[in-house]
Amino acid sequence: MRLELSRAVQGCRLGLLTGLGNTGQHSLEVPGCLLYTCCATVPHLTQDTLHTLRDLPSVTQVSVDMYFAVHHMLMVSYAGLHDTVLFCSLHDSANSIPAGHVTNKTVSVWGSGGRIELTAARFMAIQAAIQPDFYQSMADGETWQAGTSRKRVRKAVDRTLAHLDECLVLHQKTQELKQSEIFGVVEGGDILEERLRSARETAKRPVGGFVLDGFHSAAMDQDVRVQLIKATSAELPQEKPRLVLGVGRPDEVISCVEAGVDLFESFFPFQVTERGCALSFNYNIDPDPETAGTSTPTVLEFNGEMPAVKKLNSNGDENMTPYEMNLKDKRYHDDFRPLVEGCSCYCCKKHMRSYVHHLLVTNELLGGVLLMLHNMAHYLGFFKSLREAITSDRLQDFKNRVLHCREGD
Amino acid sequence: MAAPIPGSTHECEGSMASVKAVSSAAPLALRIVAECPVSKARACTLTLPHCAVSTPVFMPVGTQGTLKGITVDQLEDLDCQICLGNTYHLGMRPGPELIEKADGLHGFMKWNRNLLTDSGGFQMVSLVELSEVTEEGVTFRSPYDGKEILLTPEQSIAIQNSLGSDIMMQLDDVVSSTVKGPRVEEAMHRSVRWLDRCIAANKNPDRQNLFAIIQGGLDAKLRKACLDEMTKRDVPGFAIGGLSGGEEKDDFWKMVTLSTEHLPREKPRYLMGVGYALDLVVCVALGCDMFDCVFPTRTARFGSALVPWGSLQLKQKQYAKDFQPIDPDCQCPTCRRHSRAYLHALFKSDTAAMHHITIHNISYQLTLMRSVRQSIIEQRFPEFVKAFMKRMFPSREQYPSWAVEALQSVNICVC
Numbered sequence: 001m002r003l004e005l006s007r008a009v010q011g012c013r014l015g016l017l018t019g020l021g022n023t024g025q026h027s028l029e030v031p032g033c034l035l036y037t038c039c040a041t042v043p044h045l046t047q048d049t050l051h052t053l054r055d056l057p058s059v060t061q062v063s064v065d066m067y068f069a070v071h072h073m074l075m076v077s078y079a080g081l082h083d084t085v086l087f088c089s090l091h092d093s094a095n096s097i098p099a100g101h102v103t104n105k106t107v108s109v110w111g112s113g114g115r116i117e118l119t120a121a122r123f124m125a126i127q128a129a130i131q132p133d134f135y136q137s138m139a140d141g142e143t144w145q146a147g148t149s150r151k152r153v154r155k156a157v158d159r160t161l162a163h164l165d166e167c168l169v170l171h172q173k174t175q176e177l178k179q180s181e182i183f184g185v186v187e188g189g190d191i192l193e194e195r196l197r198s199a200r201e202t203a204k205r206p207v208g209g210f211v212l213d214g215f216h217s218a219a220m221d222q223d224v225r226v227q228l229i230k231a232t233s234a235e236l237p238q239e240k241p242r243l244v245l246g247v248g249r250p251d252e253v254i255s256c257v258e259a260g261v262d263l264f265e266s267f268f269p270f271q272v273t274e275r276g277c278a279l280s281f282n283y284n285i286d287p288d289p290e291t292a293g294t295s296t297p298t299v300l301e302f303n304g305e306m307p308a309v310k311k312l313n314s315n316g317d318e319n320m321t322p323y324e325m326n327l328k329d330k331r332y333h334d335d336f337r338p339l340v341e342g343c344s345c346y347c348c349k350k351h352m353r354s355y356v357h358h359l360l361v362t363n364e365l366l367g368g369v370l371l372m373l374h375n376m377a378h379y380l381g382f383f384k385s386l387r388e389a390i391t392s393d394r395l396q397d398f399k400n401r402v403l404h405c406r407e408g409d
Numbered sequence: 410m411a412a413p414i415p416g417s418t419h420e421c422e423g424s425m426a427s428v429k430a431v432s433s434a435a436p437l438a439l440r441i442v443a444e445c446p447v448s449k450a451r452a453c454t455l456t457l458p459h460c461a462v463s464t465p466v467f468m469p470v471g472t473q474g475t476l477k478g479i480t481v482d483q484l485e486d487l488d489c490q491i492c493l494g495n496t497y498h499l500g501m502r503p504g505p506e507l508i509e510k511a512d513g514l515h516g517f518m519k520w521n522r523n524l525l526t527d528s529g530g531f532q533m534v535s536l537v538e539l540s541e542v543t544e545e546g547v548t549f550r551s552p553y554d555g556k557e558i559l560l561t562p563e564q565s566i567a568i569q570n571s572l573g574s575d576i577m578m579q580l581d582d583v584v585s586s587t588v589k590g591p592r593v594e595e596a597m598h599r600s601v602r603w604l605d606r607c608i609a610a611n612k613n614p615d616r617q618n619l620f621a622i623i624q625g626g627l628d629a630k631l632r633k634a635c636l637d638e639m640t641k642r643d644v645p646g647f648a649i650g651g652l653s654g655g656e657e658k659d660d661f662w663k664m665v666t667l668s669t670e671h672l673p674r675e676k677p678r679y680l681m682g683v684g685y686a687l688d689l690v691v692c693v694a695l696g697c698d699m700f701d702c703v704f705p706t707r708t709a710r711f712g713s714a715l716v717p718w719g720s721l722q723l724k725q726k727q728y729a730k731d732f733q734p735i736d737p738d739c740q741c742p743t744c745r746r747h748s749r750a751y752l753h754a755l756f757k758s759d760t761a762a763m764h765h766i767t768i769h770n771i772s773y774q775l776t777l778m779r780s781v782r783q784s785i786i787e788q789r790f791p792e793f794v795k796a797f798m799k800r801m802f803p804s805r806e807q808y809p810s811w812a813v814e815a816l817q818s819v820n821i822c823v824c
Contacts, residue, residue: 039758046764048483048742069758112757334507346480350519354511358474358503365478365760 001134001181001208003241011258014390017241020085020133026058030241031257032383034061034087036266039069043270044372052346053377059085061265063092067126068111088132090139093246094267102140104159120166128174134181136211138163143189144219153189157198160187164205181208183243186232190220195228199235209241212261216246226255233260250281250323250382250402257386269375275317276360277324278339278371279378283385285397332357345377435645437618439677445790448819449669449696452785455677457575458616459523462490464677464698465781467689467774468525469706473498474518477706478764481520487772491523493701496568497532501553505571513573526574528565530583542582544599562606570612578648579607581622586656593626600624601638608642620679622650623668627660636671646677653682658811662691666818669696686777690797691815693781705774709766712756715773717800721749728753741772791821798823
């Protein structure tokens with residue numbers, strides 16, 4: 001695995017993660033996202049529907065709990081993933097983890113049978129079975145609750161380093177992991193000193209890259225996160241990739257990229273799907289001149305001022321963000337437009353808001369399928385545009401477009 | 410999307426001009442391609458407004474304008490040429506006005522091939538409590554807003570006209586096949602009168618085919634009387650109704666064969682609500698062309714995969730480490746890529762598991778019908794039936810006696 005950085009602009013790193021996969025043939029553009037899966041399957045989708053999506057990320061994310069849901073062998077072989085690149089995380093960021101199950105020597109994951117306690121040795125045995133292309137080391141990331149004490153944060157950093165050292169020893173000894181890279185995990189909660197300590201210490205170890213943990217959306221304020229990541233990033237070697245866990249909202253992605261993050265998970269489109277919503281924010285900074293001004297606007301712009309966050313629609317989920325539209329809302333009953341004008345996903349090319357609304361109202365399974373396709377496509381398009389904006393020095397325009405854009409009508 | 414199944418009879422360029430229409434103005438034509446010299450089975454090409462349909466055909470049921478979790482592209486890739494939508498459900502949500510605005514049900518769900526809609530009668534009687542039938546229509550209480558609704562033959566046809574289906578069903582007075590006595594006769598006569606009202610109410614006879622539904626319960630005399638009356642009407646096709654509702658199979662097949670005996674040869678025969686593989690094969694032998702049933706798609710969502718020797722309950726532990734596909738001989742996308750073990754595990758975590766089985770089960774049903782059709786064309790249908798029975802049942806002693814008798818009645822001996 002090699003990270004080839006082509007430029008760094010306003011803190012953003014642009015490049016290509018190469019040498020991935022069995023034959024080293026795969027690569028992933030950075031900044032970018034991994035393909036989120038639940039048990040090695042993109043939720044709601046079969047191979048045929050999944051492959052209507054173009055430019056799928058070449059790296060698929062699975063998590064350790066997958067191993068306990070199903071025999072790992074069949075996940076990798078029969079999910080049709082043989083020719084993909086695998087990243088294995090400890091947890092699934094779409095599911096909240098019950099707190100209080102971390103000890104000095106163990107962490108816990110949840111399988112279909114209940115809670116499973118993992119020592120570093122057991123964790124590494126699972127990695128040896130899954131044989132991911134890269135994986136995060138075992139870590140204690142339980143610092144996200146409000147008011148986590150300094151002592152607890154320090155313990156998390158210490159434990160995580162200890163786990164890393166133990167995992168590294170086992171990694172070197174394990175034949176099955178010869179082709180795999182282990183990523184060190186940076187902890188430290190919201191305490192700058194601890195973040196720095198964790199980063200510096202982790203950077204001393206022979207890891208292939210870094211996973212930034214404990215920055216989950218729910219865990220901390222956007223500004224605090226940005227500061228901490230910037231500071232952390234400065235301590236990490238430039239040539240190794242940085243992946244942040246638990247961050248998915250477009251605004252948070254942008255600020256993390258500016259702070260030096262390369263890789264993200266893509267659980268966010270899945271969460272949007274589950275609440276019956278469709279990503280609708282505009283990320284195009286080069287609107288088609290032929291349709292500009294004539295197409296149905298999906299952007300509301302109020303004289304350059306930031307519009308107030310729109311009130312939630314009826315039936316709005318409290319987790320709904322300003323970047324999505326709630327398709328369960330009655331207003332879509334007879335709206336015959338595609339979810340997002342100009343989107344080339346299967347759902348937008350074929351179907352209309354009215355139909356998706358009907359599927360959601362009647363609780364039909366196809367609703368989830370179509371929304372998942374659209375949301376993934378939209379999210380991937382967002383990352384692509386982000387990379388293009390960095391490449392062409394138009395990051396500010398891009399930010400204006402995305403951040404000032406609210407749910408279309 | 411996956412490539413269409415190779416070897417399928419992909420007849421989807423229906424040309425109305427080249428085939429003689431059955432009735433003067435009906436947008437339907439039936440061409441009998443082959444008839445079994447032994448039994449009453451036939452293989453036909455049914456030309457409908459959206460495309461041609463090869464019969465015998467199984468029609469999957471997409472109740473609310475969707476075939477559960479599968480896309481219209483996936484359905485097309487399985488070579489499905491016609492499927493069902495439910496007037497009752499769609500009439501409630503999203504309602505006929507909206508669907509008409511969206512260019513009919515075809516435009517709403519973006520299905521470019523044929524659609525058949527039922528009248529709404531069956532759902533009302535089976536799903537809704539306190540429904541009451543009068544000469545005017547069926548009165549019932551809406552489960553969505555508690556309001557009292559009256560569904561008349563005229564209204565049923567009006568909704569179906571808005572839906573724009575290729576085949577519409579008359580509103581019939583549905584009575585459970587387990588009911589005996591004068592109610593059955595009353596319902597039969599009323600169904601004839603309602604047929605006439607439906608015919609009169611059809612705004613689009615040039616592009617929507619209205620089928621009659623033969624009633625009469627399990628009473629041969631009543632059935633015959635109904636057949637005599639309804640065949641006097643110039644409808645493009647006939648359905649055999651009032652069966653497949655829990656009656657004894659011994660009575661069931663006799664009514665089916667009586668019906669096909671007296672239905673015109675040159676019009677399609679649609680046996681409603683029949684979908685188990687054995688029933689399909691037997692009823693093809695008895696002369697039926699079209700079938701529908703929620704069973705294959707419903708059972709899929711419970712993890713039950715249909716195979717030529719029965720069904721696999723994939724949620725059961727025994728499949729956790731079974732790395733074969735559902736059916737090694739099946740060419741559907743699910744069997745080409747996935748194992749029983751994968752599907753077993755997937756059921757615990759994601760809805761996609763249901764989609765995989767739904768695809769397989771639809772493929773199974775459609776493939777079965779294609780094989781039946783091919784055997785009729787190749788004049789080896791009786792041999793096909795014998796081989797089918799052998800595969801499905803461990804021994805001859807276990808062949809259901811009703812099926813043996815039914816097949817015997819059309820000169821196919823499976824014992």
